[in-house]
Amino acid sequence: MEIKLTAASTLEAGTTWSLPEVRNITQSRVVQHVFFWVVYVVFFGLLYGSYIDDYYNAFMVELVELPFKIGLVYFNMYYLMPRYLLQKRYLEFFFYLLLLMALITALMQFVLLPFLIHPMFCPTTCTEDNLTFYRFVKNGVNISYVVAITAVIALLKNWYSHQQAARDLTQDKLEAELKVLKGQIHPHFLFNTLNSLYSLTLKKSDNAPEVVLKLSSLMDYMLYAANAATVPLEKELEYIRNYISLERIRYGERVDVCFTETGSITGRQVAPMMLLPFVENAFKHGVSTETGNAWIRIDVKVQENKLVLLVENCKCGERASHSTRDMASGIGLKNLRRRLELLYEGCYTLETEDEPDSYAARLELDLGEE
Incomplete structure (x- = not known):
């Protein structure tokens, strides 16, 4: 046998x-x-x-x-x-x-x-x-x-x-360019977060340990998950929520943040760190450290195979107003558009609206079949 x-x-x-x-x-x-x-x-x-x-x-x-x-x-x-x-x-x-x-x-x-x-x-x-x-x-x-x-x-x-x-040569060039564009996001975000942490430690705030914990989670996402071609949409949104939590700790009562999600995000994939720059720029260019009553609205919708992201922020103070206009015509938006062209060519629309008292960016992505 x-x-x-x-x-x-x-x-x-x-x-x-x-x-x-x-x-x-x-x-x-x-x-x-x-x-x-x-x-x-x-x-x-x-x-x-x-x-x-x-x-x-x-x-x-x-x-x-x-x-x-x-x-x-x-x-x-x-x-x-x-x-x-x-x-x-x-x-x-x-x-x-x-x-x-x-x-x-x-x-x-x-x-x-x-x-x-x-x-x-x-x-x-x-x-x-x-x-x-x-x-x-x-x-x-x-x-x-x-x-x-x-x-x-x-x-x-x-x-x-x-x-x-x-x-092959074109693909290698695109991958190299994407790495450069993505690399421009990481140091910028890290610099802002470390500044917030430094400010809290100077004040001996009880929120400093929470900032360190959230920063650790964000760094883990940036160093490992963000290296993939795509990530689950829920992870990208969790990353954004942690970022918003850090900024709320930083600005306290000076900013009113409204973050909403609608639609089913389960099983959806998106390019890593594609949505964060819109949120980051809303805080950077729409909230001044000298004035209060700032507001930011972030709305994420999944409709069939479409992802719609709407980010609006006020222009609080002259410095924030100027920096928002700089973002609308400067390196920030160029970086975003270039990444979208490389990753979602023909499958996205990006619209911006620059008003005297507010700035809005609307991104629509085709997520493909589930």
Whole structure:
């Protein structure tokens, strides 16, 4: 019983590990090239065999001529095309290619045909007509088929490789730019929070330990969760709530913050730290430390596959008013728009409204299917 079980397990394991090997074999360049030439010989052997009604002679002729065609094809693909055609030296390329084809055709017609092919495979069909210029041109045209087919394949492969390299380069640039843009958010936020903590410690406030705890949670989010391409929407909103709590501790009674959420956020994904800059700028540019009665309204709605974020703030005092206008036309909004273009191209709308006493930003994101 035990021996049979082991044998069955071994057979099952063997089947499993052999599948990747089969896949690797089919992806091998050597196998692909051999497969191409087999298909070529079979196709043209059947084609010419049906024409002369002699499949054996047709296949034997194709096999005898095959080494010459293979040499011509690979010399063209790996020497002439990279050296001349891809360097846009077209006249030189076609001159050398036609010259080489003429030499191969002459070798096949005046050496291979009368001294090997006809004596061995079709001695009764060898006539002087097979050595005429017309026959020479016809043989050259026949050779040009395989040269043209392989050249097109090589050009398509070269084009695809360049397209793939261009896409990879573009993706690398986008990722690098996103890291820079995201990096501009982290130090800014950390600097503001540390300033708040410093102010509380100077006052020996009882809120300092709570600030440290919330700051620790926010730092954990920034350093780890925010490195992902997307995060759950509830985590992003929890991050915003913690940020608002810190700012409430900082400003106390001087600011009235209203934060509302509507709609189902479960299962939704969003780019990390995409919503926070709107809230951060509302505090930074809409609340002055010298004046009271400031207000901020933050409304988050999820409607079907749309996320709508509306952030409004008052302009309290001349300094806050000026800084809000700076944000509307400066680096802050440019940073946000650039991140949105990179991450949500064609899937977002961002509108701002700059009034004498208030500033509002409305973001609508397409979250995709749940």
